[in-house]
Amino acid sequence: MTAPRITRRTLAWGECDPAGIIFYPNYYRWMDEAAWALFASAGYTAERMRAEHLSLPLVDSRCEFLSSPLFGDEIEIRSHVSKWGRSSFSLAHEFVIAGEGRLLARGSESRVWCRYEAGPGSPLRSVPIPAEVRAVLGAPAT
Numbered sequence: 001m002t003a004p005r006i007t008r009r010t011l012a013w014g015e016c017d018p019a020g021i022i023f024y025p026n027y028y029r030w031m032d033e034a035a036w037a038l039f040a041s042a043g044y045t046a047e048r049m050r051a052e053h054l055s056l057p058l059v060d061s062r063c064e065f066l067s068s069p070l071f072g073d074e075i076e077i078r079s080h081v082s083k084w085g086r087s088s089f090s091l092a093h094e095f096v097i098a099g100e101g102r103l104l105a106r107g108s109e110s111r112v113w114c115r116y117e118a119g120p121g122s123p124l125r126s127v128p129i130p131a132e133v134r135a136v137l138g139a140p141a142t
Helices: 025-041 046-051 131-136
Strands: 005-010 058-065 074-084 088-097 103-112 114-116 124-126
Touching: 005 025, 025 046, 025 058, 025 074, 025 088, 025 103
Parallel strands: none
Antiparallel strands: 005 074, 058 103, 074 088, 088 103, 114 124
16 A cells, blocks of 8 residues: 545635534545545546546445544545455545544545446446556555
């Protein structure tokens, strides 16, 4: 496994509930953003994915909430591929207070590397994850 990709953000007022703590659905939005950023770091930007008729449909997602941040806290999202299949993969995400390391939540996603048969809107079919993506994101050698 390679080092996790770290995304930082400051918790904005609009991401909080009336008590000033994070509104839990934001974790799922941030996991999605982190997943796409991880694959962009491997050369598969959203533009390239669209041009090549590729997609990463989500098939499972979970999140365990451990501690609440407050408005204004700086958060790190630490993401990496935790499991590789031929065309499927799982991602692990940890949410921590930057500089402090306090664990806020732990999440996971399972996705499938797919191609549209005839462009967006047509049926999706799973295809093997490209070797260069595996190499950049730390898949074990086979």
